Amino acid sequence: MSQRKYFGTDGVRGEVGGATINAEFALRLGYAAGRVLSRLSPPERGRPAVLIGKDTRISGYMLESALEAGLSAAGIDVLLAGPIPTPAIAYLTRALRLVAGIVISASHNPYQDNGIKFFSAQGMKLPDEIEEQIEAAISEPLGCVGSEALGRARRVDDAAGRYIEFCKSTFPNELDLSGMKIVVDAAHGAAYNVAPHVFRELGADVYAIGCQPDGFNINEGVGALHPEALAAEVQARGADIGIALDGDADRLQVVDGSGRLYNGDELLYAIVRGRIDDGQRVEGVVGTLMTNFGFEKRMGDMGISFERAKVGDRYVLEAMLERGWLYGGESSGHLICLDCHTTGDGIIAALQVLTALRRSGRTLAEQVAELKMYPQKMVNVPLAPGMRWQDHAGLARARAAVEDQLAGRGRVLIRASGTEPKLRLMVEAEDAALAERGVRQLVAVDLAKA
Template sequence: MRKLFGTDGVRGTANIHPMTADMALRIGAAVGRYFRREAGGVHRVVIGKDTRLSGYMFENALTAGLTSTGMNVLLLGPVPTPAVGLMTRSMRADLGVMISASHNPAEDNGIKFFGPDGFKLSDQAEMEIEALLAAGVEPAQAQHIGHAKRIDDARFRYGERVKSSLPRDIRLDGLKVVLDCANGAAHRTAPEVLWELGAEVVPLGVSPNGRNINLGCGSTQPQTAAEAVVAHGADVGICLDGDADRVIMIDETGSVADGDQLMALLAGRWAKAGTLTGNALVATVMSNLGLERHLADQGLRLERTAVGDRYVVERMRAGGFNLGGEQSGHIVMSDHATTGDGLMAGLHMLAAMVETGKPASDLLTQFTPVPQLLQNVRFAAGQTPLDSPPVQAAIRDAEAALEGKGRLLIRKSGTEPLIRVMAECENEPLLNATVTEVAAAVEAATS
């Protein structure tokens, strides 16, 4: 079992274990030793980050740990997470590192790793790195210590790659787009890309100060962007998160559409064009039952995975599928990227508007969702509320009540100290009752 890594790397509050400078240095040394399998030769790692204040601290600590094992470090500065996957491959690096806590508040931070193929590491690789970390890492001899260098054009390289995912004849002339960058990693790249393609951009969340990432903005708080879409008479809104690997869309009326609706749109378009491999979409257990039914009506399958975009990607690679994602807005288009890419997915939505001439409200209402309710319960370090007999009994009762009418999903978050209680059911009183009862039992177990 992994103890340090969660569903998306290592994450926590800055300066509290495990997200301390000392631990980042040790992690850097361990992962450097893991990927520097033989002495001699040239070994390199690319490091990107979002706009959190603690990013400076972790960038320096990781650089120290990596160079101590002989890795040469290429510092990309603030770039979206998908840019790190891209640059790891294009620069023939042995390893890619992204310093980000994604959609979490500014006081949190995290470290995500990409292998030389640009894909996130497997559970097995993370367990082996944890074993190295526990055993301690022998540093390189003085003559083999690595060096560090800043790469100034990473965001431009990424921007060109994102644009190249669209047909060359697609322009966004005449589209007014509210673009919320969450004061995060894409605050410069995303507005530039949309402007270069011809869109009129109304920018939000483009003034990071190290402490305001995801604060009242971005994909987890799209209300400000929704109001701006209506106020500016915009055609559509795009909300990214702090590291720009997820996106939430807003139509011209200010209505918010999640990743399920966007995946449904892309899957249908790709299927009609004959480019959806395997006639399937890969999504997690959190995706709405309405999406699954919508795909089935078109003769398409929904392949479900555990929560986490890297599990989506693993299933896509194993099955040869080229489209997947999460309800939260991670959209993975493996013909163009190795991980979720919010900006790229948003651009493909805009391309659909251009090609069909339809408004965003039509394109982002692909199916009627089955009523879904999610309640989060926070727990303290060391607590295991799901092991409580009363909680187990409440879960059994809820499952029995929902049998044949809906589904219940209980899981521990891999990125925050939360128990997520989610249910789907077309009988809304039953839905509310089951979620409330299970969440209450979980909360009681944390008291």
């Protein structure tokens, strides 16, 4: 793949007012995307249309208007969904037979940041080659189709309602959530007017927090990144379970009635075990480089194939599609169930966890009891610019020594940060002291010496 200037693993993202997240760039991006996407739509289907959704950041108004103008100038009709979860755009793009969907969101970042990402007509991230074509078109001069060919814009008034019904459809008809007390934390983000309705309409007694967005408070002290607020509310309310989403609602963390937090690895296991208990065959599961070694070992004990992808739900999905597997996810809470949706979805993942609990009659702690998470120790060390740590003989010797000590009872992960000049050194082991000792051996290596 060629080096891309604007698109990262999850679209274009940055600080509002910076080089890319501004009105002028959004206008150019909309026009460039419109020109490329118009070639993907068969002429017999008429003028192509794109759906735009956003989270609750104040900058969403500016970027939405600029994208709309650029797309219209390229002859693309625009449907506006307003604040709505990222996975809702993936679903609605597919359901409405549109050429693409666009999400304006920086997910778990603070309000000063924003981003723009695209979904294909199939409800998945745009292929790399299409993003590269859009990148190439950004530098071309802005133009405008003739007045008779300009795109029109309209609001999709029932977007939230459509998505609520879709989420509910992934929960079995013979089950409900009656008798359950659930705290839902929407991070003052895109799911604030969606998530509470989903669980309430399925019969739960719902208490909502993080559902009062003001344009500036997204992810601030609430949501999947700050589950301590949810844990406190669950215990104060005497609730059975708490569900925390992030700013665009594609990430999930769960707290049980005792205040214990469950991460993505544990929740993915709860879903997979539920499928097996229900008599379904699970051939394989995709995790990432950061998935706990205990999860990998448990999959092996259950006779389920396991593979690690690079960090990022995009890469998890690619690996799942390549192997024809239905389940995958990240420790951070991006969970993908391809038998329910085409992308990671925090609300739908929560419903799959609840399905497993309702059918089994177990608590979440009981559902994941056989999954033994390994203690993990990670240290970041400075990395000189341009240094090829992969070729460092001393580090290679230290790694081999630690792996010998682990003897299959853990693993070593060494990887460079994608955002700062640091090397991440991680050891997982059955015993916390063994993990600590292994990391100390790795840190002791002088990276400045060959």
